[in-house]
Amino acid sequence: MAKVKRSPWLLHYDGSSCNGCDIEVLACLTPVYDAERFGIQNTGDPMQADILLITGGINAQNQAVVKQLYDQMPRPKVVVAVGVCACTGGVFKDTYNILGGADTTVPVDIYVPGCAARPQAIIDGIVKAVELFQMHMDNHEEFLKNPDEYMRKNHPEVELKKGDE
Amino acid sequence: MIDILIRVIIFLVAAPILGGLLDGLDRIISARMQGRIGPPLLQPFYDVSKLFQKQTIAVSKSQSLLIQMFFFTQIFTGCLFMAGFDIMLCFFILSTGATFLVFAGAVTHSPYSSMGASRELLQMLSYEPAILMTCLGFYLAAGTFKVEELVLSDYSLIVYLPGFFVAYVFSLTIKMRKSPFDLSTSHHPHQELVKGITTEIGSRNLAFYFITEWYENIFLLGVVALFIINKNPWSILAAVIVVLLICFLETLIDNTSARMKWDKMLTLTWIVTLVSAGTNLLVLMLIK
Numbered sequence: 001m002a003k004v005k006r007s008p009w010l011l012h013y014d015g016s017s018c019n020g021c022d023i024e025v026l027a028c029l030t031p032v033y034d035a036e037r038f039g040i041q042n043t044g045d046p047m048q049a050d051i052l053l054i055t056g057g058i059n060a061q062n063q064a065v066v067k068q069l070y071d072q073m074p075r076p077k078v079v080v081a082v083g084v085c086a087c088t089g090g091v092f093k094d095t096y097n098i099l100g101g102a103d104t105t106v107p108v109d110i111y112v113p114g115c116a117a118r119p120q121a122i123i124d125g126i127v128k129a130v131e132l133f134q135m136h137m138d139n140h141e142e143f144l145k146n147p148d149e150y151m152r153k154n155h156p157e158v159e160l161k162k163g164d165e
Numbered sequence: 166m167i168d169i170l171i172r173v174i175i176f177l178v179a180a181p182i183l184g185g186l187l188d189g190l191d192r193i194i195s196a197r198m199q200g201r202i203g204p205p206l207l208q209p210f211y212d213v214s215k216l217f218q219k220q221t222i223a224v225s226k227s228q229s230l231l232i233q234m235f236f237f238t239q240i241f242t243g244c245l246f247m248a249g250f251d252i253m254l255c256f257f258i259l260s261t262g263a264t265f266l267v268f269a270g271a272v273t274h275s276p277y278s279s280m281g282a283s284r285e286l287l288q289m290l291s292y293e294p295a296i297l298m299t300c301l302g303f304y305l306a307a308g309t310f311k312v313e314e315l316v317l318s319d320y321s322l323i324v325y326l327p328g329f330f331v332a333y334v335f336s337l338t339i340k341m342r343k344s345p346f347d348l349s350t351s352h353h354p355h356q357e358l359v360k361g362i363t364t365e366i367g368s369r370n371l372a373f374y375f376i377t378e379w380y381e382n383i384f385l386l387g388v389v390a391l392f393i394i395n396k397n398p399w400s401i402l403a404a405v406i407v408v409l410l411i412c413f414l415e416t417l418i419d420n421t422s423a424r425m426k427w428d429k430m431l432t433l434t435w436i437v438t439l440v441s442a443g444t445n446l447l448v449l450m451l452i453k
């Protein structure tokens with residue numbers, strides 16, 4: 001089980017960011033910070049991703065895209081919002097087309113503040129996300145063993161659909 | 166009979182371990198070439214064990230079945246090879262198995278994996294002549310297609326087949342899906358091709374795909390070793406060294422070249438095959 005957290009694959013989605021945060025995210029993967037040391041890979045494929053990393057706020061046009069990406073990721077998954085824009089909408093908050101932070105559309109687990117978020121902070125956020133991912137994974141095992149039981153115990157409010165794993 | 170069984174069992178157990186370690190080594194060496202430290206050696210195993218534990222989402226029902234067919238045929242190829250059967254048969258089964266992967270990519274109807282699937286077909290078209298020529302070369306040099314007799318020849322077959330060796334190693338880059346021939350699945354997925362043929366393959370199916378790739382790579386490197394091994398047991402050591410050198414060469418090429426267009430790949434591979442393997446073939450026919 002301990003192995004799981006050694007292989008988090010990221011899906012980086014650029015919402016309506018100014019690209020400042022994106023450049024910092026990419027900086028994490030360069031030789032200076034070398035996130036691959038921790039098994040972190042930047043994949044562009046939601047089907048293979050574990051952690052969704054969103055930079056920039058949500059606007060009317062990308063809301064559907066973010067939702068779609070989130071839905072395509074197999075469980076367990078973790079969402080990280082990088083930069084104040086993704087956390088709350090940031091400096092663009094009051095713009096006519098911005099709906100707000102990433103949490104207006106998908107459930108965000110980890111917020112990494114900063115404008116732009118520093119690579120150190122981003123890696124910290126990812127490490128936190130990996131811990132959370134591991135927790136979900138352990139619960140996922142329990143969930144798989146007996147979905148009905150697990151849902152009744154932990155999420156009595158959710159009705160389990162047929163065909164859900 | 167018993168010794169065949171033992172060899173096959175050793176292959177079944179050792180090939181994925183060796184394949185995974187080679188993959189890990191490849192990632193570390195690549196990272197060092199880029200001035201990074203790189204992941205731990207066992208990273209590929211961590212990845213696969215994680216993938217097995219994730220929720221399986223298959224875009225199409227047949228996809229899982231097709232991936233499993235791909236998995237079994239590739240392993241079967243390796244088993245036949247280790248059991249000492251006909252090398253020609255091994256390669257035909259390998260190619261048959263590869264078409265399952267193409268189908269697995271095509272059934273999803275995603276533009277990326279469809280594009281990857283058609284490119285995979287083009288890749289097959291490129292390397293197939295080199296591989297058939299290699300089989301032919303083995304026959305002309307040793308008078309047999311049987312792997313168990315090929316390994317017992319008096320001299321290393323590379324003495325007769327240097328041109329075939331070049332053609333085979335060249336096509337190995339395509340077969341291992343390394344840059345500049347990573348047309349069907351890009352190695353680094355944040356690119357225009359996303360993950361090519363494997364874009365819609367996730368979780369357990371992707372884990373199967375990785376393990377299949379390890380088996381396949383070990384088989385392909387086994388054929389490299391076949392060029393070197395002769396009846397002297399020390400030749401096995403030489404074969405291991407050559408295989409490791411070839412692996413390093415593949416990593417080097419992978420890190421120093423950009424992806425080619427398919428038409429260039431096709432002409433280049435065919436030219437290399439025709440010139441090096443073809444010349445070798447003519448010479449071999451004259452002296453033999």
Ligand code: SF4
Nearest residue numbers: 017020083085115116
């Ligand atoms: S948080 Fe700052 S740097 Fe990041 S996307 Fe927003 S405005 Fe740009």
